[in-house]
Amino acid sequence: MELLLAVSSALWxxxxxxxxxxxxxxxxxxxxxxxxxxxxxALVFSGGLIYTLGRTVSYILVAxxxxxxxxxxxxxxxxxxxxxxxxxxxxxxxxxLLLLDVISWPWVGGNSSFFEKLQKRADGLGLWxxxxxxxxxxLAFCPVSAALFFGSLVPxxxxxxxxxxxxxxxxxxxxxxxxxxxxxxxxxxxxISRAFNALTAIERWxxxxxxxxxxxxxxxxxxxxxxxxx
Numbered sequence: 001m002e003l004l005l006a007v008s009s010a011l012w013x014x015x016x017x018x019x020x021x022x023x024x025x026x027x028x029x030x031x032x033x034x035x036x037x038x039x040x041x042a043l044v045f046s047g048g049l050i051y052t053l054g055r056t057v058s059y060i061l062v063a064x065x066x067x068x069x070x071x072x073x074x075x076x077x078x079x080x081x082x083x084x085x086x087x088x089x090x091x092x093x094x095x096x097l098l099l100l101d102v103i104s105w106p107w108v109g110g111n112s113s114f115f116e117k118l119q120k121r122a123d124g125l126g127l128w129x130x131x132x133x134x135x136x137x138x139l140a141f142c143p144v145s146a147a148l149f150f151g152s153l154v155p156x157x158x159x160x161x162x163x164x165x166x167x168x169x170x171x172x173x174x175x176x177x178x179x180x181x182x183x184x185x186x187x188x189x190x191x192i193s194r195a196f197n198a199l200t201a202i203e204r205w206x207x208x209x210x211x212x213x214x215x216x217x218x219x220x221x222x223x224x225x226x227x228x229x230x
Contacts, residue, residue, distance in 0.1 A: 003160065006156055007166070007169055009156060010153060010157075010166040010167070010173065011170070011172065012210075013149075013152050013153050013156075013170055014171060014173020015173040015176055016203075016206055016207065016210055017144070017148050017149065017170075017173070018173065018174040018176065018177040018178060019177050019199050019200075019206070020142065020144040020145055020207070021142075021144070021203065022142030022143070022145065023142060023145050026137050026140070027055075027137075027177065030130070030134070030137060031047070031051060031178065041186035041187050042186070044185055045182050045183060047182070048178060048181065048182020048183070049179065049182065050128060050131045050134070051131060051133055051178065051182075052179055052182075053134065054130070054131035054133065054134025054138070055134035055135070055171075055178070056134075056138075056171035056172065056175055057135060058134070059149070059167060059170060059171040059174060060168055062149075063149070063153060063154060063157060063167030064167060066150075067157045067158055067162070067167065068163040070158055071158065071163065084155065084158065084159050085224075086225050086226055088159070088218070089218045089219070089221030089224075089225060089226060091155055092151075092152070092214045092215070092218030092221065093214070093218035093219060093222065094151065095147050095151040095211075095214050095218075096210075096211040096212070096213075096214035096215035096218060097211075097215070098144075098151075099144065099208070099211035138174075144207070149170075152214070153167065153170050177199060181195065
């Protein structure tokens with residue numbers, strides 16, 4: 001039951017990351033960029049899948065390095081196994097407050113000029129350039145995606161000692177909206193703005209709901225493991 005909850009949480013965090021404003025806008029821009037360079041719907045859809053694969057691989061590699069690194073250091077691993085529940089409560093509360101914009105976001109992001117140069121270089125790779133864009137754009141963490149990835153997924157993966165499975169499921173979750181946009185752009189480009197607006201509206205409520213759950217669960221962990229109230 002606990003593993004099923006972890007698996008569902010990883011998928012949900014990935015989906016929420018993908019529909020957050022900054023990653024969503026990046027995904028739509030990248031897929032539109034791919035769509036302008038191929039004239040067959042099947043190739044547009046394939047480009048979206050390749051972009052998705054690149055983005056998913058980046059998330060998996062980063063999570064794998066971070067989680068495996070934490071678990072491989074015996075002192076750190078022992079500390080986390082003994083004290084993770086103490087740390088997890090405040091972390092979840094902090095992430096929840098960040099998602100609600102109660103706390104100002106720290107500056108998180110990449111160098112825009114670097115990504116502009118990378119986008120130009122991707123031109124020379126044709127359809128496969130979409131994979132390069134996916135790899136790079138995934139590493140340009142926005143505040144929401146950074147909070148969800150490092151503040152929620154990584155502790156979850158460490159807790160369950162899952163450096164591969166949970167990050168992979170997170171990557172799959174981030175892929176769902178991207179694949180959907182690729183399909184819409186390939187076969188009905190005039191509807192992509194409507195879908196974008198719908199997802200933006202949904203994201204506001206799902207982010208607030210997730211933030212509320214994080215704060216409640218984090219508060220519960222704090223009461224039990226830090227204050228010993230319950």
